[in-house]
Amino acid sequence: MSQMIPAERSVRVNLGDRSYDILIGPGLIAEAGREIAARLKGRRVAVITDENVAPRYLETLMASLAQSGIEAVSLVLPAGEKTKSFDCLIPVCDAILGARIERNDAVIALGGGVIGDLTGFAAGIVRRGSRFIQIPTSLLAQVDSSVGGKTGINSPHGKNLIGVFHQPDLVLADTGVLDTLSQREFRAGYAEVAKYGLIDKPEFFHWLEQNWQAVFAGGGARIEAIAVSCQAKADVVAADERENGLRALLNLGHTFGHALEAATEYDSHRLVHGEGVAVGMVLAYEFSARMNLASPDDARRVEAHLRAVGLPTRMADIPGMLPPAERLMEAIAQDKKVKGGKLTFILTRGIGHSFVADDVPASEVLSFLKEKHPQ
Amino acid sequence: MSQMIPAERSVRVNLGDRSYDILIGPGLIAEAGREIAARLKGRRVAVITDENVAPRYLETLMASLAQSGIEAVSLVLPAGEKTKSFDCLIPVCDAILGARIERNDAVIALGGGVIGDLTGFAAGIVRRGSRFIQIPTSLLAQVDSSVGGKTGINSPHGKNLIGVFHQPDLVLADTGVLDTLSQREFRAGYAEVAKYGLIDKPEFFHWLEQNWQAVFAGGGARIEAIAVSCQAKADVVAADERENGLRALLNLGHTFGHALEAATEYDSHRLVHGEGVAVGMVLAYEFSARMNLASPDDARRVEAHLRAVGLPTRMADIPGMLPPAERLMEAIAQDKKVKGGKLTFILTRGIGHSFVADDVPASEVLSFLKEKHPQ
Numbered sequence: 001m002s003q004m005i006p007a008e009r010s011v012r013v014n015l016g017d018r019s020y021d022i023l024i025g026p027g028l029i030a031e032a033g034r035e036i037a038a039r040l041k042g043r044r045v046a047v048i049t050d051e052n053v054a055p056r057y058l059e060t061l062m063a064s065l066a067q068s069g070i071e072a073v074s075l076v077l078p079a080g081e082k083t084k085s086f087d088c089l090i091p092v093c094d095a096i097l098g099a100r101i102e103r104n105d106a107v108i109a110l111g112g113g114v115i116g117d118l119t120g121f122a123a124g125i126v127r128r129g130s131r132f133i134q135i136p137t138s139l140l141a142q143v144d145s146s147v148g149g150k151t152g153i154n155s156p157h158g159k160n161l162i163g164v165f166h167q168p169d170l171v172l173a174d175t176g177v178l179d180t181l182s183q184r185e186f187r188a189g190y191a192e193v194a195k196y197g198l199i200d201k202p203e204f205f206h207w208l209e210q211n212w213q214a215v216f217a218g219g220g221a222r223i224e225a226i227a228v229s230c231q232a233k234a235d236v237v238a239a240d241e242r243e244n245g246l247r248a249l250l251n252l253g254h255t256f257g258h259a260l261e262a263a264t265e266y267d268s269h270r271l272v273h274g275e276g277v278a279v280g281m282v283l284a285y286e287f288s289a290r291m292n293l294a295s296p297d298d299a300r301r302v303e304a305h306l307r308a309v310g311l312p313t314r315m316a317d318i319p320g321m322l323p324p325a326e327r328l329m330e331a332i333a334q335d336k337k338v339k340g341g342k343l344t345f346i347l348t349r350g351i352g353h354s355f356v357a358d359d360v361p362a363s364e365v366l367s368f369l370k371e372k373h374p375q
Numbered sequence: 376m377s378q379m380i381p382a383e384r385s386v387r388v389n390l391g392d393r394s395y396d397i398l399i400g401p402g403l404i405a406e407a408g409r410e411i412a413a414r415l416k417g418r419r420v421a422v423i424t425d426e427n428v429a430p431r432y433l434e435t436l437m438a439s440l441a442q443s444g445i446e447a448v449s450l451v452l453p454a455g456e457k458t459k460s461f462d463c464l465i466p467v468c469d470a471i472l473g474a475r476i477e478r479n480d481a482v483i484a485l486g487g488g489v490i491g492d493l494t495g496f497a498a499g500i501v502r503r504g505s506r507f508i509q510i511p512t513s514l515l516a517q518v519d520s521s522v523g524g525k526t527g528i529n530s531p532h533g534k535n536l537i538g539v540f541h542q543p544d545l546v547l548a549d550t551g552v553l554d555t556l557s558q559r560e561f562r563a564g565y566a567e568v569a570k571y572g573l574i575d576k577p578e579f580f581h582w583l584e585q586n587w588q589a590v591f592a593g594g595g596a597r598i599e600a601i602a603v604s605c606q607a608k609a610d611v612v613a614a615d616e617r618e619n620g621l622r623a624l625l626n627l628g629h630t631f632g633h634a635l636e637a638a639t640e641y642d643s644h645r646l647v648h649g650e651g652v653a654v655g656m657v658l659a660y661e662f663s664a665r666m667n668l669a670s671p672d673d674a675r676r677v678e679a680h681l682r683a684v685g686l687p688t689r690m691a692d693i694p695g696m697l698p699p700a701e702r703l704m705e706a707i708a709q710d711k712k713v714k715g716g717k718l719t720f721i722l723t724r725g726i727g728h729s730f731v732a733d734d735v736p737a738s739e740v741l742s743f744l745k746e747k748h749p750q
Contacts, residue, residue: 068718086461086465090461093537094531094532097532098532121500125496125500125527126536126537128525128527128538128539128617129540148693150503152503155468156469157472157473161501162468163503164500164503165503166651242504250677
């Protein structure tokens with residue numbers, strides 16, 4: 001796998017007449033104008049970004065667009081999860097319409113998952129669907145949220161409860177920008193990379209165990225890891241675009257992870273999404289072992305790898321107090337509807353052998369949580 | 376056509392696994408619980424309606440739902456076009472989520488086009504798409520806006536600029552409620568009924584010329600006219616769901632009509648949508664005659680029929696001053712993008728022989744408007 005690593009990779013998401021390319025490599029923001037001009041009929045774009053990303057990359061992007069004859073306006077939003085709201089959606093829609101973005105033009109998201117989700121949603125509803133280009137600037141966004149067409153904002157009732165499926169027309173994953181991420185942010189994205197191995201790519205997980213330091217260092221191994229991750233997500237999305245079945249596998253580690261995010265009140269000082277997923281994946285493997293589905297050795301191997309890269313792997317690793325197991329269980333029940341005392345969960349029979357289990361007894365999950373998190 | 380008129384009709388909209396039924400007949404609101412319970416897996420609904428419709432039909436609907444074991448909450452919004460806004464969309468989304476409407480449950484729109492467009496949009500974005508039932512209470516909504524999946528709200532930049540395509544799961548067109556419409560509102564909806572004849576059903580237009588009084592009176596002829604209209608729209612939508620081509624035919628009379636609505640500042644005392652369409656269809660037929668595409672006799676026949684039912688047919692019929700032809704032309708150019716001095720327009724070669732013309736010289740349209748509306 002590590003023998004042939006080119007400087008740039010491209011992954012195709014196959015969705016019939018809505019198929020699109022993900023380009024992966026360093027320097028793609030500076031080349032964005034050329035790549036977009038080659039694919040877009042129109043010559044106008046609206047770029048949506050945030051206050052953290054704009055000072056670093058907006059000028060490069062705007063210059064590249066201008067050089068290719070593309071007229072661009074930009075809107076810079078506050079950074080952070082609160083931006084995924086109607087309060088920010090409304091000015092984004094206004095900016096797109098004000099820029100007279102029409103059928104052959106495009107909306108560009110330049111930023112992490114928050115900017116991608118919000119901008120994709122706006123693109124999905126302006127003129128009942130406008131062209132959309134993702135330029136993800138975090139590892140999490142490059143390997144997960146920018147691929148697959150899930151867009152949306154948060155509601156007072158919960159995260160991501162308002163949105164649409166709206167596929168991008170192009171994703172430009174500039175791997176150069178990842179050098180400026182904090183170690184903590186890079187690690188959080190890495191949890192999703194490891195997830196693809198744990199779902200159904202045992203040899204990829206093995207490769208990561210051997211090569212994770214090279215992935216963190218940058219260069220070819222990083223591009224390779226991102227490309228394999230994007231291909232894995234693209235394959236699942238192509239098979240089940242609207243999450244009627246198989247796509248649920250992408251939630252490995254997420255049911256426990258979401259409950260922990262809720263339990264820490266989405267306080268990013270305590271826990272960010274990828275960290276919740278890391279702890280959640282270890283819990284999913286341990287719970288599978290407890291249900292006699294997988295060997296405890298697999299859970300230990302998962303934990304050892306995630307711990308090696310510096311991710312939290314146990315509830316005790318999360319700073320501050322966690323609520324009792326019963327409260328965590330309530331959060332899980334809110335996330336996944338309980339039917340007759342049974343839950344749908346992503347469980348595993350071993351490394352790279354995960355599956356959707358729709359009859360997990362809620363009582364077993366509660367006992368397990370009490371064991372893992374005694375008060 | 377008039378020989379066999381049953382008491383209730385049903386039209387199927389064929390869209391693969393998103394196909395749905397339109398039921399047409401008197402008393403359907405009182406039977407809504409039974410029809411919905413027979414089709415819906417879930418047992419919860421959120422009903423969205425407005426202050427005009429609620430006092431008349433909400434109680435009947437809620438009683439019918441309760442009788443069939445369906446748990447319902449309702450939200451009553453202000454009536455009128457201003458309700459098609461983010462300001463009302465946000466509380467509607469909140470109400471749906473607050474009612475814990477999930478995958479197998481549904482959102483119900485009880486009202487005219489404004490309520491249907493707004494509620495359909497909310498249903499389209501809550502949980503990235505929730506089940507949706509239309510109970511249209513105006514003739515316009517029954518024959519046009521409730522069928523076909525176009526949903527949305529207005530923006531300061533223009534009408535219907537924010538929305539999604541989201542098909543309903545069921546449409547219940549209770550023809551009994553039309554008895555309580557004002558003559559003016561019924562006539563406005565009738566303009567869209569006549570439109571289907573003028574697009575591609577010459578024999579239906581002929582039937583309307585003979586039977587319009589029976590259609591206005593109610594009973595079987597009205598049900599027949601609504602069923603033919605819904606079938607006509609269903610056929611076009613099935614062939615071109617997202618308006619890439621053929622669906623544009625449904626805009627017959629709408630380019631001129633929208634310009635007149637804008638010119639009267641959407642003041643419903645002066646002009647409502649269906650009236651704008653009536654004047655617009657006569658203008659489209661007259662313009663086609665001027666371009667030597669159709670006979671002037673056809674334009675006269677269209678005008679004679681619309682005038683007979685009591686609709687306005689000429690710009691001079693609109694109360695108050697209209698802006699000069701140049702300003703109307705600007706409104707048209709904003710509605711339809713002008714490319715190299717050419718416009719896309721729905722023109723006609725005769726009654727029931729309309730077509731999409733994409734090379735109409737803007738200069739010809741302006742000369743025509745100056746003739747029709749001399750200062």
